[in-house]
Amino acid sequence: MLIENLRLFLLIVEKGGLAAAGREIGLSPATVTDRLAALETYYGARLLTRTTRSISLTDEGRELMIGARRILAEAEETEARIKLGVEKISGRIHMSAPSDLGRNQIVPLLDRFMEQNPEITIDLTLSDGYVDLVGQGIDLALRFGELADSSMKSRKLGVNRRLVCAAPDYLKLNGTPRHPDDLAHHNCLIMRFGAITDQDWIFTVNGEKRACRVYGNRIANDGGLIRAWCLNGYGVALKSEWDVRDDLQAGRLVELLEAFAVEPSALQMVYPAGAVQPRRVRALMDYLSKALQ
Numbered sequence: 061m062l063i064e065n066l067r068l069f070l071l072i073v074e075k076g077g078l079a080a081a082g083r084e085i086g087l088s089p090a091t092v093t094d095r096l097a098a099l100e101t102y103y104g105a106r107l108l109t110r111t112t113r114s115i116s117l118t119d120e121g122r123e124l125m126i127g128a129r130r131i132l133a134e135a136e137e138t139e140a141r142i143k144l145g146v147e148k149i150s151g152r153i154h155m156s157a158p159s160d161l162g163r164n165q166i167v168p169l170l171d172r173f174m175e176q177n178p179e180i181t182i183d184l185t186l187s188d189g190y191v192d193l194v195g196q197g198i199d200l201a202l203r204f205g206e207l208a209d210s211s212m213k214s215r216k217l218g219v220n221r222r223l224v225c226a227a228p229d230y231l232k233l234n235g236t237p238r239h240p241d242d243l244a245h246h247n248c249l250i251m252r253f254g255a256i257t258d259q260d261w262i263f264t265v266n267g268e269k270r271a272c273r274v275y276g277n278r279i280a281n282d283g284g285l286i287r288a289w290c291l292n293g294y295g296v297a298l299k300s301e302w303d304v305r306d307d308l309q310a311g312r313l314v315e316l317l318e319a320f321a322v323e324p325s326a327l328q329m330v331y332p333a334g335a336v337q338p339r340r341v342r343a344l345m346d347y348l349s350k351a352l353q
Contacts, residue, residue, distance in 0.1 A: 063135065065099045066128040068092065069107065073125055074197050077115055117195075126332065129197065133338040149340040150179030156193065156201040159186040160283035160303040166202065169351050173344060180340060188283050189254045193332060199341045201330045202348075204300055213333045215345060217352045219324040221301040224261070224316040229293040231314060237296070240265060240272040240320055247295035248274035252281045261298050263320040302327065327352070 072081040072092070082092040100107050107121035117125060136151045157166050163186060170182050185191060185198070193201055193212065204220050224237075237243055240263040251258040257279060260271040276295050280286055283303060290297035290304075291312055307313040329345055331337060337345070 062099075062102065063132070065095050065102075066124075066132060068095055069099055070125065070128055070132070070197060072096065072108070072115070073117065073121075073195060078110075129332075136338065148179060149177050149343050151338065151340050152181040152183055153341055153344055154183045154185075154197050154199045155344075156185040156187065156191045156196075156198045158202065158204065158283055158300075159188050160287055161202065161204075161300065162186040163284055165302060165352075166348075169348060173347050177340075177343070180344075188251065188281060193330065199331060199337070200345060203328050203330050205325045205328075212330050214328040214330045215349065217327045217329060217349060220327045221321065221324045222298055223301055223304070223318070223321060224296060224298055225290060225304055225308065225313040226296045226316060227291055227293040227312065228314055230290075230295065233293075237316055240270070240317060243272055243274050243296065246274075246276075247278075248276040249286050249289050249295040249297040250274065250276050250279045251283065251286055251298070252279050254281075258298070262322050263317065264322050265320060269322060 068081060068085070068087075071084060072078055075081045075084060078092045078096065079089050081087075082089055087095075096108070103120065103124065105120035106118050107124055109116045109118055133151075155170075162184065167184075170184070174180050174182060185196070191198065191201065202217070203214075204222075224243075234246060237246055240261070243261070248259075248261075259274050261274055262269055262271055264270070274296075278289055278294055280289075283299070286297050287299060287303055287307075289295060290299070291307065296316065304313055308315055329348065331341070331345075
């Protein structure tokens with residue numbers, strides 16, 4: 061029963077509430093409350109702080125969440141080895157990736173990985189906003205840039221350039237910017253990350269990094285939509301090279317202001333530091349590392 065209660069506890073955290081977790085597996089709110097209480101009694105600690113609208117983990121709850129994921133992962137691996145044999149991998153992998161990169165580069169790789177490992181289930185979150193990897197139970201995330209969170213580990217996949225680009229038709233109508241300051245006279249397609257709009261584009265000017273404020277009439281929180289707008293000639297975009305590489309090679313987009321580009325950053329696989337990665341997650345990490353480098 062302890063294993064099942066741990067499973068339920070993780071589901072409560074993932075769904076953000078007791079009622080939502082109960083609906084997911086067909087349990088009444090009273091039953092979920094009783095089983096959570098039994099778990100708190102067993103460990104002698106309050107695991108969640110509840111209000112009428114939300115729940116949050118206590119320090120003990122966060123510790124249990126990390127430990128429970130490790131325990132359940134080991135249990136699943138043991139069961140898989142017994143039922144399927146040592147060579148096969150199985151189970152669910154929760155993964156997160158930026159929307160444009162995930163849709164165009166990662167999904168085809170996941171399709172091939174699942175063809176080779178038919179017992180694997182992929183639960184993929186595509187988002188350009190903030191994702192709570194620990195709170196949402198993400199096993200593995202792909203991220204651009206350097207790792208700021210010390211509770212995470214990372215594995216570098218390659219380098220990533222952010223570049224300014226536009227469609228040839230847009231440039232014919234509006235001219236080609238030759239200096240970052242020229243962007244003030246162009247319609248820029250702006251990404252929004254949560255509540256923050258990315259309007260300060262960074263360039264290297266006279267050997268120093270400089271932020272240029274840009275403006276435009278199209279703002280979105282989806283990198284894929286920004287790329288589509290750019291391809292349709294609606295404005296100038298700041299995109300990761302991974303997202304527009306094929307478009308540049310095919311001539312659908314043109315790179316701009318290359319002489320003012322900043323140093324490349326990293327494309328990384330990120331995962332919780334305290335967790336022991338199940339064999340299925342390690343296998344996917346190795347597969348992506350080989351495929352993307």
